[in-house]
Amino acid sequence: MSEKVAVIGGGSWGCALAHVIASNGYPVVLYVRRPEQAEEIRTKHTNQRYLKDYPLSHNIHPTTNLEDAAPCQTIVMVVPSKAFRETSRKMGDFLKPDQILLSATKGIEPGTHLRMSDVIKEETACLKVGAISGPNLALEVMAGHPTATIVASRYNEVVAAGMQILNSTTFRAYGSQDIVGVELAGALKNVMALAAGIITGIGYGANTRSFLISRGLSELIRMGNHYSVDPMTLSGLAGVGDLIVTCNSEQSRNFQVGKRLGQGETLSDILGSMQQVAEGIRTTQSAYELAKDFREPFPIIEIMYKIIYQGMNIEEAKLHLLGRPMHYEHEPSRVIPQREKKPLPPASGQ
Amino acid sequence: MRNEDRERAIVEITGRLVHSKMESSKQGGTPIIEVINDTIYHEQQRLRSDRKSPTYEEDKVFWRQVQRTLPRASEREIKQLLHQTVDHFIREIAGNFNPYVYQASVKLVPVGLGFLLNAVSPVRLLSQLPKLPSIQDHVMLSGKVEALRKLDRKGTIVFVPTHSSNMDSPVIGWSIFAMGLPPATYGAGLNLFTNPLLSFFMHNLGAYRVDRRKTAPLYKEILKEYATVSMEYGYNNLFFPGGTRSRSNALERKLKKGLMGTGLRAFINNLRANKPNPRIYFVPCTINYQLVLEAETLIDDFLKEAGKSRYIIEKDESSDIRKIYNFASSLATMDSQIRLVVGQALDPFGNIVDEDGESYDRRGRRIEIERYVMRNGDPVEDPQRDHEYTNELSESIAKEFIRDNMIMVTHLVAKAAFSLLRQKNPDMDLFRLLHTGGDIELLTQQELFQEVETLQMQLRDMEQRDELKLEPMLHEHNAEKLVQRALRLFKSYHTSAALQRRGDRYISEDMRLLYFYQNRLDGYALDSSSQARAA
Structure with missing residues (x-):
């Protein structure tokens, strides 16, 4: 059996990512906040609110307890950027420094201007962090339309782990070192x-x-x-x-x-x-x-x-x-002065 | 290293390097014969321009011999040649050792500034510098000294100080002694070994020789292995992570990762060998001077190369005996100060370490750092991962430098005058301003005092927020006193004053120096008084 992967966040993209990973044969522990949602995923294998009727993989195991997700070697964070720091901090209580954390949240924190992977580094002991990003609309991914994504990290090990769990024939994963x-x-x-x-x-x-x-x-x-x-x-x-x-x-x-x-x-x-x-x-x-x-x-x-x-x-x-x-076009400082526009001369009456 | 350790280390290092080269060659990496050829090439290039080297003849013969044997050598002989090559380098690096000298020299460390100055200048001996001030009176230690002493018993310390002068090594060498810690192993430039007396002390205070002219990659690997092994043997180490003296006097931001990575390797090797105290602790230190001995040469070099350091300065103030004498008397008569701040200890991953040697994340949770390097339950090396870990460390060290940078009166006053001059000459680019001194070059007393005061207030606030440190004077005196003090310092040593009084105005005689001293405040967000008023 493949090792478990955790996905933190049960929004549309969190569920879709969990589905992609679970369909690749990795059991997914999916952390969601609302018990009703966990129940729906557990019993009906759907997430009506965000993903309509698309059936979710049976390999997804929802939980409302962060601690259940923490022991997984690879963890994907997909919570709104506003809740990202707090969720990371809570996770930090359970995480060990050899774990791999991937952020699929897209945002920059106001005030600190930190990227999400930096927030993870501030709130946990984990250094092996990465990011997942690409043209990935959740509903199209669920429908199985082919698309691709990038797994980026300064750590090759993280890139490889991310690509491993995500890549499939309809969801192609590419690697990058340029996480910034x-x-x-x-x-x-x-x-x-x-x-x-x-x-x-x-x-x-x-x-x-x-x-x-x-x-x-x-x-x-x-x-x-x-x-x-x-x-x-x-x-x-x-x-x-x-x-x-x-x-x-x-x-x-x-x-x-x-x-x-x-x-x-x-x-x-x-x-x-x-x-x-x-x-x-x-x-x-x-x-x-x-x-x-x-x-x-x-x-x-x-x-x-x-x-x-x-x-x-x-x-x-x-x-x-x-x-x-x-x-x-590419030199905003190279300005061309605008000439005074003269009003058109009155049409000569012929 | 102690005698028994030294021989053991030489064997260990040679063994490791030969082994790793053989392995890498077997797995499709560079063939051994190319490694040797490459080394011969670098060495012969060096010898062409390095005829003054004390080992010139010896080296020439050695490399000629290797070159002659190589083409006809069998597999076994090639391995033998690699062995000889590594041995040739490592013996020079490790030097000779006399245990009696070691005992004697350790007792001799605190002889005072005379020794210190001799250390920077191999030219003359102590007796020729009369009335030398004592080092104790001038080097002020502060920061986490107690924590460092405790930490020393928990594992191996690596001191990573800022570097702005050749005086740094003796200053930190003395400070380590004064804190009651064992001497630290460090790589000192070969030029410091050319004086027989100095060489005698250097070796025996834990220094090993680094010849910066030797550019062969193999040589650099051996240096790193030397540092690694000495840490594994429990010797505290010292290296300047900036790699070379800061030419501009700005704090080091980009740090050299090569040597720094040796701490992580030693840690992993210690784990594998099940050593009782496997951990390695990096201790950033800042060293600040009111006046820098080599300021003029350094800033010249900086401006000439526009930032690209030449790495080796053949001659500077530290080889000029008159300069050293002036510097020493300025220290003495001005009661000028050198400040060393011992910073927050860090682990090889850049996490903070408490005095018991435990690592903590930024939320204060203890970290089992062994797990950073574990794979399937065993500690393993992974060069790419480890390189990134070392990046994390170097970012943390650079941040600590900023926090522990102790701002001196000369930095503050130079910053005030320089930013006023820039405002008065808004159309002039930096280099022209430095070259010409500006179209408007006079400052009134009122504007200078006001600028100093504005900066002083902001700096105090920043110190409150733990963003930097201030020498006590910046708390005790008002702007007028501070300007007076800085002006006296500037006048006391340098050929031309960075700032001086002319009538009721102030003017810089040497803009480059003014720039040099203000650069210590580079990178801190400070508003000038005109901006502060506008806001």
Whole structure:
């Protein structure tokens, strides 16, 4: 029998990951918070609330007790970024330094600007940490549509362990050493997804969305430079790959939030009506703090911050973004001065 | 190393290296013959430019001999040659040993600054420097001294200090003695061994020879193995993780991982051998000077290479007897101080260690660190994993340096003056400012005092938050006194003053020096008074 793997978090992605791993023959201990949910998974092998009728592997063993999950050699953390530190700290009471921890949560902690794998290192004795990220919409993964993901860690051992449990014919796992790039891209793309949603909500088409994705990517790259991120990471699955899916799919929660904003709903109404967390909201704050520190232009991140946290209206935001000075594509400091536009001469009456 | 250990170590190290090279060659790694050829190549390259080396003739003959034998050598003879090659290096590194000298020299350590200065300058002897101040009066120890003493009984200590001057080794050597700890093994540059008297002491205070001109990878591996084995034998070690003196005087951020990784290897080897006290403790220390002996040469080198260190400085203030004399008298007359702070001990994975030698995570939970290196119940080496563990350690050490950096009056006043000058010359890039001194080069008394005071307040707050340390003077005096004090120090030793008074204004005679001293505060988030006002 293969060794057990723990998955911490019973949201849509947590359950889907548990299902992928369990289907590969690894018994999964799945930690969920609500007893009813554990019961549903145990008896009906479904998770109606997040994954509709998709049947979950019988190899998944739900628990509501963190301690049950702790003895597994490999542990995958999939809790919302807001609860990530606290959950890690609780886990830390049971963990031993030889265990492998993988984070599938996408976010950057506001204030500390730590990536999730760094939070694990702060809250536990574990150093062998990694991250999982890629174009992975939970429902499509459950439907068995082929896709791929990245397992990133500075420790080869962690990359190998992660790839081992995840890889299958419908879910291909690739390895990477650039954990900083993978986690940064995974977090920041959610901000871009909000923006892409807004554009769609307004009613703009594919041109505009593509314009936003490309300029969003250039902000990712600019941010990545400050962390010596390999640009190849950002052009790969965890970067462009994830950006494209999350900025295009109605299934993306962040995209949904953005879209409703674009259609004129208020943020509090939208968030109030949602069952799941849109990570982009929180990440927008962290990204904005970082952008301020780096003293470089991050127009999309800045405008998203103003929309979400300062109540800027969409019309105003549009003017701000599109009215910025002209500059070279990859050199924002190379600005071309705008000429005064002369009013057209009155049409000569002939 | 003690005599009996030294011979044992030589055999052990040679055995290990030959074994690992043979194994790696068998598994498709570099063939032995290439390892030897590569070493010959590096050595002959070195000999071409290193004719002054005391072992020049001997080395030439040795390498010629190896080169001649190699092409016709059988499998067994090749192994033999590898053995000889390793032995050739290791004997030089380990040096000769006389147990009587060891006894005598340990007693001689605290002779004072005279010895210390002799240690930095192999040129002259003690007697020629009159009126030397005593080292006890100038080196101030603080930090976790008690914890260190206790820890010394629990396992093997590796001291990892900041490095800004050739005086660091004697300063820390003396401090280790003063704390009642056994001498630490450390690799000292070959230049410190050229003086027969000094060499005599160096060897017997636990130093082994490091010839920085020897670039062969095999040689570097042997050095690391020497450090590893000495730790396994329970000898405390000392190395400067910055690798070389900080040219800019800024704290070391990027640390050399090669030597640092030896602690983890020794720990794993100890576990495998079931040693009773297998743990290795890294103790970061910071050493700060009000005035740095070689400041002028170091900052010059920094600016010339724009950050790329040349690694070997042939001649600097520490080989100039007049400079040393001036430095010593400045120490004496100015009552100038050297501060060594013993920092928080760390394990080879970068976790903090308490005085009982136990490791804790950041939430204060005890860690069974043995498990970091276990696989299926056995301690194993894994070079990639271990390299990353050592990265964690080096990040932790760099953080401790920042916290334990003791800011001196010269750093503060230099920082104040320098940031004012930068503000007054906003269009000038750094290098031009350093070169020309700026279009506006005078500072008024009022603005300087105010800037010093603003910084002083922030620094005090930062010390409260345990973000750095301040020499007591920065608590006791006001801005005016501090400026006076710094100015007197600057004037007392360097050829030109980093900052001095001209009429009722202040001016820098040597911008590079001003920059050098302020760099110690590099990387801390400090606002200048104009910013503080704006905020």
